[in-house]
Amino acid sequence: MELLRxxxxxxxxxxxxxxxxxxxxxxxxxxxxxxxxIGIICAVAGVTNVVxxxxxxxxxxxxxxxxxxxxxxxxYNAKYYGEVMLNVLYYLPxxxxxxxxxxxxxxxxxxxxxxxKMTAKGRIILTVIIAVMTVVYGIILHLLGGNMPFVDxxxxxxxxxxxYIAIKMYIEQWMIWLVVDIVTVVMWVFAFANGTDSIxxxxxxxxxxxxxxxxxxxxxxxxxxxxx
Numbered sequence: 001m002e003l004l005r006x007x008x009x010x011x012x013x014x015x016x017x018x019x020x021x022x023x024x025x026x027x028x029x030x031x032x033x034x035x036x037x038i039g040i041i042c043a044v045a046g047v048t049n050v051v052x053x054x055x056x057x058x059x060x061x062x063x064x065x066x067x068x069x070x071x072x073x074x075x076y077n078a079k080y081y082g083e084v085m086l087n088v089l090y091y092l093p094x095x096x097x098x099x100x101x102x103x104x105x106x107x108x109x110x111x112x113x114x115x116x117k118m119t120a121k122g123r124i125i126l127t128v129i130i131a132v133m134t135v136v137y138g139i140i141l142h143l144l145g146g147n148m149p150f151v152d153x154x155x156x157x158x159x160x161x162x163x164y165i166a167i168k169m170y171i172e173q174w175m176i177w178l179v180v181d182i183v184t185v186v187m188w189v190f191a192f193a194n195g196t197d198s199i200x201x202x203x204x205x206x207x208x209x210x211x212x213x214x215x216x217x218x219x220x221x222x223x224x225x226x227x228x
Contacts, residue, residue: 006111007059015055018214022047022207030200042070043204050177050208053166054215056112061099068092074201078191082141082152090160098167105169115219115226116169123172126161130176133157148187155184171223174216181208 023044030040045066052060068091075083102113118126138153146152162176188202 006106007057009111011055015051018211019048019051022051022211025207026200026203029203033199035200038070039074039200042067042074043200046071046204047207047211050211050215054174054211054218056102056107056110056115058099058102058106058113061095061102064091064098065095068095071201078188079147080152080187080191081144081146082137082149082156086156086159091163094163094167098163101167102169114169115171115223117223118165118170118172126165126172126176130154130158130161148190151183151187155180155187158183171216171219174212174219178209178212178216181205181212185209 026043026047027040030043045063049060049063049067052063068087072084072087072092075081075087105114106112107114134150134154134157137157138150141149141153158176158180162173162180165176166173185202185205188205191202
């Protein structure tokens with residue numbers, strides 16, 4: 001109960017409004033279009049996860065777990081096998097790793113996780129890793145017959161890196177997520193155009209784009225305040 005009380009503390013009005021807006025948009029558009037229940041639940045859990053991550057709350061991993069499982073199912077139906085493997089083999093176990101890592105690094109005053117910034121050298125290394133692994137994984141997905149293999153590969157590789165540095169509490173995660181979100185929106189636009197019932201998933205990723213920008217600004221401000 002104490003953990004739950006800590007999770008509910010410290011929310012600013014604009015943060016609650018932003019979370020409510022994201023959820024309302026997904027539910028409203030999904031019902032209007034007639035999306036599947038699994039798609040709606042997945043998308044709601046997804047946006048709740050990223051907003052809570054931006055807030056630095058442990059509950060983000062609870063919603064992340066729900067999103068990961070359902071998104072893997074949706075991706076499999078759309079033949080985005082890179083997304084399936086990413087979620088089942090990486091995102092799923094990382095939810096537990098992330099929870100316990102963050103739990104050890106919570107700010108007792110704000111009840112949020114600490115925010116950090118990488119060095120220039122670290123950012124360059126991450127960029128090289130993402131570029132090389134995208135090419136390698138894209139070839140593998142092409143041989144498996146997946147849709148848009150290199151786009152899928154980039155989304156997968158960059159997501160792996162972004163989640164890892166998110167767990168390590170680095171602000172650079174938001175810039176990587178921004179690029180990943182834009183690429184993934186393109187993927188799901190094609191999937192929706194080809195008849196996949198994925199409007200809630202598409203809207204979810206579109207909201208991820210806006211959230212990445214909002215949370216990058218938020219983390220930048222808080223990191224500067226920590227140094228004062």
